[in-house]
Amino acid sequence: MTLVEQLASFVVNASYENLSDAARQALKIRILDSIGCAIGALDGEPIRLIRAHLEDFGGAERCTLVGGGRNAPDRAAFYNSALVRYLDFNDSYLAKGETCHPSDNLGSVLAAAEYSDRSGKDLLAALAVAYQVQCRLSDVAPVRDKGFDHTTQGSYAAAAGVARALGLDPTRTAHAVAVSGTAFNALRVTRTGLLSHWKGLAYPNTAFGATHAAFLAMRGITGPLEVFEGNKGFMESIAGRFEIDWSREDLERVTRTIIKKYNAEIHSQSAIEGILELKREDPFSPADVERIEIEIFDVAHKIIGGGEEGDKTVVQNKEQADHSLQYMMAVALLDDQVLPEQYLPERIERQDVQALLQKITVRPRKDFSERFPDEMPCRLTVSLRDGRTLIKEKRDYEGFYTRPMQWETVSRKFEQLSKRYADASLRRDIREAVSRIEEIQSRDLMRLLSRVQFSTDLKAAS
Template sequence: MAHAAPAHQATEVAQLAEFVASADHRNMSDAAREELKKRILDSIGVAIGALDGKPIGYIRTHQEDFGGNPLCTLIGGGKTAPDRAAFYNGALVRYLDFMDSYLAKGETCHQSDNLGAVLAAAEYANQDGDVLLSALAVAYQVQGRLCDVAPVRAKGFDHTVQGAYAVAAGVARALGLDAVKTANAIAISGTSNNALRVTRTGALSHWKGLAYPHTAFIGTHAAFLAYRGITGPAEVFEGNKGFKEAIAGPFEIDWRKEDLENVRKSIIKRYNAEIHSQSSIEGAIELQAAKGFNGSDIERLDIEIFDVAYHIIGGGEEGDKTIIRNKEEADHSLQYMVAVALLDGNVLPAQYEQERIVRADVQDLLHRVKVRPKQEYTDRFPGEVVTTLTFTLKDGSQHRITKTDYEGFHTRPMGWETVIAKFTGLATPFTSEKVRDQIVDAVRNLEHIRVSELTAILADLKA
C-alpha cells in the first residue's frame, strides 16, 4: 500500500516539479541538444507529411466547427486555442506512425508526441527557442524515465499514461510556471489521464493515432488550469489510491539526480513502420539485395524476435496480425510491414494507401511470414533489438540474416543529412523549397529565434 509523505517531506510530484521548473537545455551536452533538434525537425516533417490524412481532415472540420480563440498556430495554416492546437498538431505528428520512439524494458513510447503541446504553450507565452528546447527536453526526460521504472502495458494501460505527466511537465515549463503551479499541472493531468491498452490491441481504429494527442489536449488544459490557480492532488504518485497503488506499483526516481540526456536514447525511424519492426525490415531489404530474390520467390519467412515485438506486432497477446484491412492494422503488423518492404523495397506512407494494403501480392506474402519470440533476444532487449530472418525460397534454398540494431537506433544515430532527407521527402508535396530551407534553418538555430518565428513559417507552407 502507498503511504503519504511525512509533513516535512515534499511530495513526489513537488520534487518532480522542482526539476521541471529549473530545467535548462543549456545544461545538456552538445550531443543531446543536437539530437533534440533532429527530433524536432523529424517531427515537423512527419506532421507536414500527414496533412492530407483522412482523420486529420475530420479533426480540422471539428476544430473549425467548435472554434477557439486564435492564439496558437496550426501547422498548415489557421489558429486556435492552445489546447486545441496541441491536439491538432499532435495528431499530425502521430498520424503516420513515423515519429521517434523510446524503448524501455516493459514499455514503448513516442516522446515527440509532446511537441504539439509544448510548441503551442511556448507560442502562447511568446517564448524564445531556448525555452522551447528546455521544455521539450524535460518532457522527453520525464516520459522516458517513467517508462523505464513504471511500465503499465502489462497491467492493461496505455503508454499515454506516463505521457500525461510528461506533457503537463513540458507545457508548464514552456509557460514558465513556478514549481508550485507545475506540481498542480502535473497532478491534474496525471490523475485524469489513465487510458486503456485496448487502444492498441485487436482490431485497430483511428484512436491508435489520436490517443496521445488527446492526452496532450488534456495535459495542456490541465497546465493552463494550474496557471490560473487550480490545484491538483498533491499525492498523485504516492497517495492512497494514487498512481503507484492503483496502477504502476512501487518505483523510485530521485529527480534531484536527473539530467536532460534521455533524448539520446530515443530512436528516429528510418522506415514508416512500428518501432519494433525496424531491424527486421532493414535486414529483409539488405538480404534481398544481396541474394537477388523477389517476393514471389518466397515460400516461407520465419522471424525470430524479442518478445515485446512478438506480442505487439507479431501476433502475440495483442492479437492476430495477419488480418490486415486498414492503415492502423497494417502499421502494427510485422507480417505486413516486412512483406510490403520485400515487394516495394521500402516502407513509406505510400505503403499504407488502402489500395496497396488490400492488393493480392502483399496479402498473400504476409501469410507466409511466421513470427515467434526467442528468449535470448528478449534478454538482450532493449540494449539490442535482435531479429533473425530465415527465408525459404520456392526452389528449396535458404537464406538467413541476423540484425542487432538499425540506422536510427541509439547505437547507430541518424546524422543530420539523413534526417533532412527524410524531412524533405515527407514535406515536399506540401511545401515550397524556400519554406523547407527556412524550417531547417530555424530548427538548427532555435536558440537564436523566437518560437513565433518558427510557427509563422509553419503557418504558410507554400510561401
C-alpha cells in the same frame, strides 16, 4: 515534499544551459523529424476530420496550426500532435516494459511556447523536460502489462513540458502535473485487436488534456499532490511502487531515443532493414518465397507479431497494417520501401501483399528478449522455391541509438515527407530555423509552419 512536488522542482530548474551539446543536437534532429512527420500527415483522413471539428467549434486564435489557421492552445496542441503522430513515423524510446514516442509531446510544448512567447532556448529546455519525464517514467513505472497505455506516463510528461514552456512556478507546476496525471490513465485496448483511428489520436488527446490542465493550474486550479504515492494514487492503483530521485535527473535521455528509418512500428525496424539487405545481397523475387520465419524479441512478438495483442495476419486498414510485422515485411519485400504510400487503402487491399503476409511466421526467442532494449535483435530465414535458404541476423538498425541517425539523413526524410506541401524555399527555411533555433523565438518557427500548404495541389520543387 510529495513526489510530484519534487518533479515540479526538477521541471522549474531545467534550463538550456543544463543541456549537453549532444542533447541539444539530438533535440533539433527530433524536432525536424517530427515536423516532417507532421507535414506529411496533412492529408490524412482523421486529420481532415479534426480540422473540420476545430473549424466548427472555433477557439481563441492564440496558437498556430501547422498548415495554416490559429486556435486555442489546447486545441492547437491536439491538432499539431495528431499531425506528428498520424503517420506513425516519429521517434520512440524503448524501456524493458514500455515503449513510448516522446516527440508526441512536441505539439503541446510548441503551443505553450508560442502562447508565452518563449525563446528557442526555452523551447528546447521544455521539450527536453517532456522527453526526460516520459522516458524515465517508462523505465521505472511501466504500465503496458497491467493493461494501460503508454500515454499514461505521457500525461505527466506533457504537463511538465507545458508548465516549463509557460514558465509556471513550482507550486503551479506541481498542480498542473497532478491534475493531468490523475485525469488521463488510458487503456491499452487502444493498441490491441482491430485497431482504429484512436491508435494515432490517443496521445494527441492526452496532449490536449495535459495542456488544458497546465493552463488551469496557471490560473490557480489545484490538483491532488499525492498523485504518485497517495491512497489510490498512481503507484497503488496502476504502476506499483517505484523510486526515482528527480533531484539527480539530467536532461540527456533524449540521446537514447531512436528515430524511424521506415514508416513502420518501431519494433519492426531492424527486421525490415534486415529483409531489404538480404534481398540486395542475394537477389530473389517475392514471388519465389515459400515462407519467411522471423525470430525476434518478445515485445515485438506481443505487439506486432501476433502475440498477446491480437492476430496480425488480418490487415484491412492503415492502423492494422502499421502494427502488423507480417504486412510490413511483405510490403517491404514487394515495394523495396515502407513509406506512407505503403498504407494507402488500394495498396493494403492488393492480393500480392495479402498473400505474401500469410507466408510469414513470427515467434519470440528467449535470448533475443534478454538483449532487448539494449539491442533490437532478430533472425530472418527466407525459404525459396529454388531450394535456397537465406538467413540474416540483426542487432540494430540505422536510427537506433547505437547507430544514431544524423542531421543529413533526417533532412532527407524531412524533404521526402514535406515536398508535397512546401516548396523548396520554405523547406530550406524550416530546416534552417530548426538548426539555429537558439537564435529565434518559438513564434518564428510556427510562422513558417503556418505557410505549409494544406492542399495537396502544390507542385513540389525538387
